[in-house]
Amino acid sequence: MKSRGAMELSTSWGEYEVKERIGGRKMSVVWRAVHAPSGREVALKQVRLGELTTGMRASLDCEVSFLRSVRHPNIVCLLDVVRADGCMFLATEFCAGGNLADYIRQHGAICEQVSRKFMRQLGAGLEVLHAHHIIHGDLKPENLLLSSDGGDPVLKIADFGLSRVILPGQSADKVCGSPPYMAPEMMRFQRYDEKIDMWSVGAILFELLNGYPPFRGRSNVQLLENIKTSAGLPFSRLVLPGLHPDCVDLCRRLLCENPVDRISFRDFYNHGFLWKCERDAPEGEG
Numbered sequence: 001m002k003s004r005g006a007m008e009l010s011t012s013w014g015e016y017e018v019k020e021r022i023g024g025r026k027m028s029v030v031w032r033a034v035h036a037p038s039g040r041e042v043a044l045k046q047v048r049l050g051e052l053t054t055g056m057r058a059s060l061d062c063e064v065s066f067l068r069s070v071r072h073p074n075i076v077c078l079l080d081v082v083r084a085d086g087c088m089f090l091a092t093e094f095c096a097g098g099n100l101a102d103y104i105r106q107h108g109a110i111c112e113q114v115s116r117k118f119m120r121q122l123g124a125g126l127e128v129l130h131a132h133h134i135i136h137g138d139l140k141p142e143n144l145l146l147s148s149d150g151g152d153p154v155l156k157i158a159d160f161g162l163s164r165v166i167l168p169g170q171s172a173d174k175v176c177g178s179p180p181y182m183a184p185e186m187m188r189f190q191r192y193d194e195k196i197d198m199w200s201v202g203a204i205l206f207e208l209l210n211g212y213p214p215f216r217g218r219s220n221v222q223l224l225e226n227i228k229t230s231a232g233l234p235f236s237r238l239v240l241p242g243l244h245p246d247c248v249d250l251c252r253r254l255l256c257e258n259p260v261d262r263i264s265f266r267d268f269y270n271h272g273f274l275w276k277c278e279r280d281a282p283e284g285e286g
Helices: 054-069 100-107 112-131 195-210 220-229 245-254 265-269 276-280
Strands: 016-025 028-035 040-048 078-084 087-093 144-146 155-157
Touching: 016 040, 040 078, 054 078, 054 087, 100 144, 100 195, 112 155, 112 195, 112 245, 112 265, 195 245, 195 265, 245 265
Parallel strands: none
Antiparallel strands: 016 028, 028 040, 040 087, 078 087, 144 155
8 A cells, every 4th residue: 555645646657656755845755666667766856846936946947957967976866857747757866775864873973984985975976066066055964865775885965956056256145955054154144155065064074973963953043153152063072082183174174164264175175084094094994
C-alpha cells in the first residue's frame, strides 16, 4: 500500500513509478521513483509552479539551467525535466547514502581525515558553481548527498532551489537558507555576496568535526548574539587537541563574522588543511 504522501502524485506518472516521499519543503516535494523504461532509480523533485514567487521562479530557472549545463561527480546529476499538472518535475540521480546530516547523526563527530575528504569534494563541486558565478544559498548537511551507504561514499551538492547568479562586484539582499548555517550578514538583512556560502562551509566543517553546529539559538536574534559574543569557536574539548592546526585555522577563517575578513573560495580550496597537511600525516592516513 502506498503512503498517504505518495498518493499526492500518481503512483505511475508518465515514465516514472513513484515509490515513496523522501524529502522536500513547502514549495517542493522529493520522491524516490523508478524510471520504468530503464529500471533506473531516481529522485524526483516536484515543484508546484503556481505557488512560486517571482524570486523563487528565478531560482528554479537558475537551478535547471545550471544542472543541465554541468556534469560533475560532486554535483547531483540532472537526468530529466518534465512539466505536468501545473508542476515541474526534476529527475536526478538517486543517492543511496542519504545526506550528510544522516551520516553525522549515525557516526557522531567525524575524524579529521574523513572530514578533509568531504571538504575536498565539497570544494570541487563549489569550484564549478564559482566558475558560473552561482551562489548556492542553502548549503547545509541535509543538502549534501552521499552516493552510497557503505564503502567510500562520494559527496554531491544538491538542492539548488535557492541558488542565484551574482556576478563579480554585485550583491543580493534576499534572506534565505537555514539559520544554523546562515551567514550573519544575511540574518542582519544586509547585502551579501558569494561569501555567504563560505560561512555555510565553515559551519558544515565544524559540525563534521564536533558532531554539532558551531552556533545555536532559539531565534535568529539569539543566534546572532551568540555569534557576536563568542570568545572563539566552541570546539569540543575532546576533539580540539587531536586536530591539525591547519584544520582549526580553516574553520576559524571560514567562520569570520565580518565577511570582509572571511576567507574567499579560492583561498579555501587552496588551504593547507585540504592539501598540504596530508603530506605531514603518517603513512596510511589521509
